Amino acid sequence: MRRYQLFGPGKLEATAADVPEPGADEVLIRVRAVSLNFRDLMVFGGRYAQDGVREGLVPCSDGAGEIVAVGSRVDRHAVGDRVACQFMPRWQGGPYEEIYGASALGGGADGMLAEYVVAHQDGVVQVPEHLNFAEAATLPCAAVTAWNALYGGQPMLPGETVLLEGTGGVSLFALAFARMGGARTIAITTRAQKRDRLLALGADAVLAIPETEDWPAAVRSLTDGRGVDHVVEVVGGENVALAGQAARNGGQIHLIGAQSSGQIDPTPLRRRNIALRGIYVGPRTQFEAMNRAIAHHAYRPVVDRVFPFEAASDAFAHLRAQAHVGKVVIEVGAA
Numbered sequence: 001m002r003r004y005q006l007f008g009p010g011k012l013e014a015t016a017a018d019v020p021e022p023g024a025d026e027v028l029i030r031v032r033a034v035s036l037n038f039r040d041l042m043v044f045g046g047r048y049a050q051d052g053v054r055e056g057l058v059p060c061s062d063g064a065g066e067i068v069a070v071g072s073r074v075d076r077h078a079v080g081d082r083v084a085c086q087f088m089p090r091w092q093g094g095p096y097e098e099i100y101g102a103s104a105l106g107g108g109a110d111g112m113l114a115e116y117v118v119a120h121q122d123g124v125v126q127v128p129e130h131l132n133f134a135e136a137a138t139l140p141c142a143a144v145t146a147w148n149a150l151y152g153g154q155p156m157l158p159g160e161t162v163l164l165e166g167t168g169g170v171s172l173f174a175l176a177f178a179r180m181g182g183a184r185t186i187a188i189t190t191r192a193q194k195r196d197r198l199l200a201l202g203a204d205a206v207l208a209i210p211e212t213e214d215w216p217a218a219v220r221s222l223t224d225g226r227g228v229d230h231v232v233e234v235v236g237g238e239n240v241a242l243a244g245q246a247a248r249n250g251g252q253i254h255l256i257g258a259q260s261s262g263q264i265d266p267t268p269l270r271r272r273n274i275a276l277r278g279i280y281v282g283p284r285t286q287f288e289a290m291n292r293a294i295a296h297h298a299y300r301p302v303v304d305r306v307f308p309f310e311a312a313s314d315a316f317a318h319l320r321a322q323a324h325v326g327k328v329v330i331e332v333g334a335a
């Protein structure tokens with residue numbers, strides 16, 4: 001089978017390997033599509049973990065495919081099931097623990113950019129029937145993170161207002177999940193040319209940062225001076241202070257992004273009773289709850305562009321250019 005491995009920053013190489021055999025509790029998945037996340041750019045550039053990226057790592061956390069063989073003790077899945085792997089296969093439910101992070105695909109453990117992978121049966125989730133493989137491959141990281149933000153803690157309520165930042169994977173899933181739950185949505189974007197796309201995707205109001213430099217003030221005006229109930233914060237660093245200015249007293253900022261570094265002054269947030277909630281993707285229970293919502297609403301993830309397996313490096317370059325709207329996908333072994 002073919003797969004990709006990283007041999008140093010930016011050194012993505014196609015290599016050959018034997019098709020792996022599933023152990024007793026494992027399934028063998030024929031991967032049909034892989035989707036990229038901002039995190040994969042960090043791994044690609046050797047900037048992800050403090051101790052670097054392991055030489056020979058198979059990158060990418062997110063993929064979907066069909067089960068083609070099962071181990072002798074597998075009782076959760078069967079041959080033919082259409083599935084996606086979890087970002088952290090060991091996190092089944094409950095609060096996050098450090099050991100789950102070590103199991104993260106395409107980070108601590110080998111990822112999905114291969115024609116076949118084996119996975120523990122508990123780290124694999126059935127995908128909604130109406131999704132094709134490219135769409136299903138977008139779910140494990142960005143979608144579960146967005147779901148966790150809005151429903152994994154003190155959940156969003158109908159009629160509340162949610163602020164989304166940009167047009168990337170996490171933000172567009174959060175836009176969809178906020179709408180499913182009856183919230184009002186305000187989106188900001190750094191690129192004015194993406195405004196119409198956000199409106200077409202259902203955002204109730206869109207602010208383009210180049211034209212609206214003081215966007216927190218504009219968000220407050222759009223909420224009669226009150227501020228938003230939730231901020232899905234995908235930028236990080238100094239942007240957290242701006243998110244705080246856009247949030248209402250007692251609102252929630254869901255801390256997700258690592259695109260920018262910088263210190264947070266907690267004082268204004270403390271004074272205004274704003275809760276900062278750290279998010280690291282989410283457990284299996286949330287992935288399954290999210291899939292039920294996606295199936296019920298027949299929601300189709302926004303796929304920006306699909307690249308062939310042979311052009312995987314071009315897919316990374318496309319995501320790096322940040323001109324995308326939604327998810328960038330690599331097709332694997334198209335039949």
Ligand SMILES: NC(=O)c1ccc[n+]([C@@H]2O[C@H](COP(=O)([O-])OP(=O)(O)OC[C@H]3O[C@@H](n4cnc5c(N)ncnc54)[C@H](OP(=O)(O)O)[C@@H]3O)[C@@H](O)[C@H]2O)c1
Pocket residue numbers: 036037038039141142145165166167168169170171188189190191194209234235239255256257258259279280281319322324326
């Ligand atoms: N904590 C977690 O578990 C977790 C999980 C998933 C992702 N993340 C992090 O979340 C971030 C987004 O991930 P992703 O995969 O969704 O990335 P992505 O698809 O590459 O999207 C990033 C988007 O961020 C927007 N953006 C950048 N700077 C902005 C700013 N100053 N204000 C508003 N929007 C801005 C851009 O949208 P426009 O072009 O429209 O401005 C860009 O398209 C990354 O830092 C990633 O590492 C964390």
